[in-house]
Amino acid sequence: MPALRPRLGSSPLLRHLLVALVGGAVALAVLTAVDDFRAGQLAAMAYLGIAAAGLTVLTGLNGQLSLGHGAFMAIGAYTAALFLGDVEPAAPLAVVLLAATAVASLVGLVVGLAAARLHGPYLAGATLALAVAVPGLAIYFGDTLGGEQGLSVRVPEPPAWFADLLFFLTAVDPSRGRFVAYLSWFVLIVVLVLLANLSQSRVGRTWRAVRDHEVAAELAGISLTRARVVAFVVSAATAGLAGALMAMVVRLTAPSGFTLTLSLTLLTAVVLGGLGSLAGALIGAALLTFLPQVVTGIGSDLGLDDVQSAELAPLVYGVVMILVILLAPAGLVGTLQGWRLRRRAAAGPAAPAVPATARPSDPTRPSDPTRPSDPTHPTHPTHPTDKAGRA
Amino acid sequence: MTTPSPLPSAAPAARGGPAAGAPAGGAAGTAELFALRDVTVTFGGLTALDGVGLSVAPGQVLGVIGPNGAGKTTLFNVACGLVRPDGGALAWQGREVRRLRPHDLAGMGIGRTLQGLGLFDRMTVLDNVVVGADRHARAGFLSGLLALPRSSREERALRERAMAVLDELGVAAHAHRYPPSLPYAVRKQVALARALVAEPELLLLDEPASGLSDEEMAALGDRIRALSDRMAVMLVEHHMDLVMSVCDQVVVLDFGRVIARGTPAEVRDEPAVLAAYLGAED
Ligand SMILES: Nc1ncnc2c1ncn2[C@@H]1O[C@H](COP(=O)(O)OP(=O)(O)OP(=O)(O)O)[C@@H](O)[C@H]1O
Ligand SMILES: [Mg+2]
Numbered sequence: 305m306p307a308l309r310p311r312l313g314s315s316p317l318l319r320h321l322l323v324a325l326v327g328g329a330v331a332l333a334v335l336t337a338v339d340d341f342r343a344g345q346l347a348a349m350a351y352l353g354i355a356a357a358g359l360t361v362l363t364g365l366n367g368q369l370s371l372g373h374g375a376f377m378a379i380g381a382y383t384a385a386l387f388l389g390d391v392e393p394a395a396p397l398a399v400v401l402l403a404a405t406a407v408a409s410l411v412g413l414v415v416g417l418a419a420a421r422l423h424g425p426y427l428a429g430a431t432l433a434l435a436v437a438v439p440g441l442a443i444y445f446g447d448t449l450g451g452e453q454g455l456s457v458r459v460p461e462p463p464a465w466f467a468d469l470l471f472f473l474t475a476v477d478p479s480r481g482r483f484v485a486y487l488s489w490f491v492l493i494v495v496l497v498l499l500a501n502l503s504q505s506r507v508g509r510t511w512r513a514v515r516d517h518e519v520a521a522e523l524a525g526i527s528l529t530r531a532r533v534v535a536f537v538v539s540a541a542t543a544g545l546a547g548a549l550m551a552m553v554v555r556l557t558a559p560s561g562f563t564l565t566l567s568l569t570l571l572t573a574v575v576l577g578g579l580g581s582l583a584g585a586l587i588g589a590a591l592l593t594f595l596p597q598v599v600t601g602i603g604s605d606l607g608l609d610d611v612q613s614a615e616l617a618p619l620v621y622g623v624v625m626i627l628v629i630l631l632a633p634a635g636l637v638g639t640l641q642g643w644r645l646r647r648r649a650a651a652g653p654a655a656p657a658v659p660a661t662a663r664p665s666d667p668t669r670p671s672d673p674t675r676p677s678d679p680t681h682p683t684h685p686t687h688p689t690d691k692a693g694r695a
Numbered sequence: 696m697t698t699p700s701p702l703p704s705a706a707p708a709a710r711g712g713p714a715a716g717a718p719a720g721g722a723a724g725t726a727e728l729f730a731l732r733d734v735t736v737t738f739g740g741l742t743a744l745d746g747v748g749l750s751v752a753p754g755q756v757l758g759v760i761g762p763n764g765a766g767k768t769t770l771f772n773v774a775c776g777l778v779r780p781d782g783g784a785l786a787w788q789g790r791e792v793r794r795l796r797p798h799d800l801a802g803m804g805i806g807r808t809l810q811g812l813g814l815f816d817r818m819t820v821l822d823n824v825v826v827g828a829d830r831h832a833r834a835g836f837l838s839g840l841l842a843l844p845r846s847s848r849e850e851r852a853l854r855e856r857a858m859a860v861l862d863e864l865g866v867a868a869h870a871h872r873y874p875p876s877l878p879y880a881v882r883k884q885v886a887l888a889r890a891l892v893a894e895p896e897l898l899l900l901d902e903p904a905s906g907l908s909d910e911e912m913a914a915l916g917d918r919i920r921a922l923s924d925r926m927a928v929m930l931v932e933h934h935m936d937l938v939m940s941v942c943d944q945v946v947v948l949d950f951g952r953v954i955a956r957g958t959p960a961e962v963r964d965e966p967a968v969l970a971a972y973l974g975a976e977d
Contacts, residue, residue, distance in 0.1 A: 317842035498840050505839025505846055506832050509818075513826045516815035523775060523809075524889070525801030525830045534836065 316504045320497045327496075331489040335482070336474045343485040344553065345593055350488035351549040353589035354495050356573040357582050358542025361499055363571075364580025365508060366535035367515030368419060369428050372435035374566035376540045378557075379411055380404035380547025382442065385455040385557040397460050401491070401548050408544020409537050416536025420529045435567045439559035454558025457551045459484055488549045495542060496582055502538065503582070511535050543570075572621065576628055578635025587636055595620065727789060728753045728927050729774070729805070729897050734783030736769055736951075743769040744780070745951040751897060756919060756928045758942035758959070760935075762971060765948040767931040768810055771899050774929075775800055775807055801830040806895030808886050810902050810931075814874040820885050821870040824857035827889035831856070860888045864918075879906045887918075897927045904934050916941050939963065947971070 335343055359373050383404040387395045395403075415434060419427055442449040449455065462470075462483035470478050470486070478486065502508050513521040514531045522528060551557045573592050577584025596617035603613025632639040730750035736743045743766045751757045759767050772778040774785065776795035785792045787803055800807070806827075815823050832853060838846040861867040864884045874882050883903065890898060900919070904912045912934060919928055919941050932938050938945060939959040947955040947962055949971040955962050962968055 315842070315844075315847050317847065320842070501842040502840050505842065505850070506829070506834045507836055507839045509822060509826055510829070512818050512822070513815050516817050517813050519777065519797070520809060520813040520815065520889075521826065522777075522797035523800060523807050524826050524893070525798055526826075527796075527798045 316501065320500045324493050324497045328490070328493050331493070332473070332486070335485050335489060336476065340479065340481060343482050345597075347481075347485035347488045347549070347553045349589050349593040350485070350492040351546045351553060352570070352573060352592060353586045354488075354492050354549065355543045355546035356570050356577070356585035356589050357492075357496060357499055358539040358546070359570050360574045360577070360580055360582065360585040361503065361511075361542075362535050362539035363574060364578075365503060365515065366511040366532060368532060368535060369424075370419075370431040370539070370567075371428050371564075371571065372431035372433070372438075372567050373539070373543050373570050374562050374564070375431075375434045375438035376408045376412060376543035377547035377550060377566065378438045378442070378559075378562035380408045380544030381551040381557040381562070382449060382455070382547075383407045383544070384548035384551040385450075385457045386448075388457050388460065388552070389455055397463070397487070400460075401545060404548035405541045405545045408547070409541040412537045412540020412544075413533065415540070416533040417529075419536055420532040432564070432567075435562075435564050439562045442559045450558065452559060454556050454561070457555050457557055459552055459555055484549070484552045488553065491545065491549060492586075495545065496586070499538075499542070500582055507534065572625055574635075576625065576635060578638035581635065581637040584635050584637035591624075592621075595624070726752045727786070728755075729788075729929075730786045731770070731774065732784045732786070734770075734773055734780045734785075736766075736773060736778055736780050742951050744773065746783070747948070747951070747953055748783075749946050749953070749956070751927045751929055753896070753927055754923050754925075755944060756923050756930060756942045758938045758945040759929060759931045759948065760933070760938055760945060761948035761954075765971075766951040767948055768901055769951075770948070771807065771901055771929070771931065774899060775805070801893050801895070804894075804896035805899065806890040806893050806897070807899040808890050808901060808903060810905075812874070812882050812886050814882060814886055814889075816873065816875050819871050819873060820861065820866070820877070821854060821857055823874065823885055824861060824888045824892050825850075825853050827892040828853045828856055830893045857888070857892050860892045861885075864888050864891075880908070880911050883907065891922075895926055897929065898922065899929045899931075901931045902933065903930070904932055904937050912937055 335346060338346065355373060355377055359370060362368050362370055381404070384400050387400045387403060415431075419430065422430055442454070443451050446452075459480040460483075462478055462480065466483070466486075467478060470476070510521070510526050510531045513524065513526060514528055518528055521531070550561070554561060569592055573588030574585055575588070576591055577586070577588035599617045599620045600613045603616040604610070606613075608616065628635065634642060727750045730748070732748045734744055734747045747766070747770060749757070749759075759770060761767055769778060773780050776797045776799070785795060787805075815826065818826070832849060834846040834849045837843075858867060858870060861870055864887060866881050866884045866888070869877055869881055869885070874885060877885070883906065887900075887903065890900075903919075904915055907915060916937050919930065922928060923943075930938065930942060942959055945955075945957065945959050945962045946953055947965070947968050949967075954967045954971060955965040957965075
């Protein structure tokens with residue numbers, strides 16, 4: 305089995321850590337070099353990237369659509385805000401982040417248990433309702449959660465060891481805002497490593513199997529409910545963590561920050577990058593963070609006034625989104641991978657044992673046209689009993 | 696189950712006589728691996744199964760035949776917990792199974808291939824088969840999240856195991872491809888590999904020969920006979936040549952009722968069977 309060897313050899317953990325190390329070094333260098341405004345943008349990209357990564361796992365790997373992931377970000381953000389409000393002394397940062405993750409996971413567990421029984425449009429509707437309801441709660445419990453005004457968030461002081469380390473590495477004393485940007489990128493990289501681990505483990509394989517064929521997955525011994533709920537909790541936890549960072553970056557947690565637009569933005573990032581791809585989620589988050597500014601810039605260069613050029617951004621979003629769905633439905637990363645696979649297949653002898661009939665690897669081709677299924681006893685892929693008995 | 700023995704060929708005790716596998720409870724004396732008793736299923740007004748009873752012994756190949764719509768797939772669905780019967784009982788190794796959930800099946804030692812393919816189309820062939828081996832996986836959430844050595848080691852063992860089964864079925868060369876890009880016959884083998892890698896004690900095959908050429912069907916027949924050395928097989932099939940050459944016993948269904956049972960030769964000559972088939976094919 306020569307084809308198997310190289311894949312068996314490399315440990316996924318080492319590979320992920322290596323990529324993370326390189327990514328971390330680049331992020332550190334970039335965050336140190338840019339000005340405060342850009343650092344703030346990069347921090348926003350990081351928290352969007354974290355939430356999008358969690359969503360891509362749920363939607364891309366497990367096939368559950370969530371239109372309401374902004375709600376979990378809100379839950380994480382409000383949890384963090386309650387910890388980082390006026391109470392003295394502020395809780396340690398790790399505690400704040402863990403608490404936000406834990407609370408979001410708990411809510412995710414409840415929602416996930418309901419979601420595991422819902423499909424397609426029903427699931428979309430339920431998560432949509434969540435996205436609308438959660439910010440509403442903040443207004444209803446205005447006394448604790450600050451109502452429309454929201455809660456202001458005090459950005460924590462960087463710990464001394466961190467300031468020392470950063471000074472040692474970059475000869476600059478980090479501002480609080482800068483510190484949050486570093487923190488966000490650190491968390492982003494940790495989250496990506498953990499999600500990549502999961503995706504390549506038994507857990508990720510289980511998610512994919514459930515996504516592709518429920519009955520076959522069950523017959524292999526996989527509990528559909530369990531797989532779906534675990535995916536939902538992981539995804540909600542990730543979004544909660546992203547929300548906590550968002551609260552620190554924005555320094556305010558208010559209902560207006562968690563409108564439906566946020567949930568749809570996350571979904572856009574995931575679709576743009578390619579469903580199920582962590583790299584794609586990151587690219588999507590980058591596009592959504594930086595595209596508006598670039599477009600607005602182009603708008604003013606073209607002689608539009610400020611309002612007009614600001615309105616250009618959503619328009620370009622929409623157009624880009626439609627183009628991606630039409631031309632590259634697998635998203636940016638998925639399309640690139642498709643090209644690579646096709647090039648490799650076209651290169652021929654790289655995969656020697658594949659018979660010629662199987663060579664044209666068009667993934668949409670249903671089967672070998674030279675031999676359709678037995679004409680006298682056709683198979684029924686959509687036979688009613690294939691999905692029989694689901695309560 | 697820690698040794699990554701590729702196939703259950705390393706399970707010699709499986710059929711060392713009637714008493715080897717099953718505990719001596721239940722039906723006295725008869726070596727009965729799996730049984731349905733008096734099972735009835737209705738869909739709305741339609742009675743898909745009507746008081747059906749049958750049993751499989753270890754190492755036996757039991758054919759279930761009947762015209763289209765006779766209830767064969769429904770029978771398998773009951774056996775798998777996918778359809779809850781309105782009446783009747785199931786017994787596994789002499790013990791009654793009360794609330795059978797589909798995902799408990801693999802752990803009990805029952806494997807099944809679906810009518811059609813039922814492959815995971817966006818996963819590689821190898822991953823498809825590794826999912827089938829999930830029964831033998833132990834790694835939990837945390838070891839996956841942290842990619843602990845335990846998890847990676849198990850993944851490697853499962854892949855080797857899956858690879859060995861693909862190899863045995865002659866489709867190892869396609870391990871890293873995606874099912875939709877493969878010929879139908881190869882995909883059928885992948886579906887079989889996914890069921891076999893779990894090393895079931897009972898294998899339910901729903902129309903495994905559909906879409907196969909004559910040579911492929913002959914090879915499948917040999918394969919099923921060989922499998923019966925290490926597991927019992929229940930076979931739903933329309934190809935009579937295959938059924939007659941492979942099965943030890945045959946049960947004939949028509950309109951949800953058992954209309955005949957016996958050895959292939961006995962069943963073939965039953966007037967009721969001829970009538971059912973003639974009636975169905977006008
Ligand atoms: N989920 C379901 N809901 C309603 N009716 C069903 C369902 N599943 C099966 N039936 C009906 O029950 C009867 C038996 O179907 P079943 O699929 O078991 O037949 P079969 O013997 O497998 O046929 P085939 O040879 O065509 O595969 C048919 O009339 C079918 O239409
Ligand atoms: Mg059928």
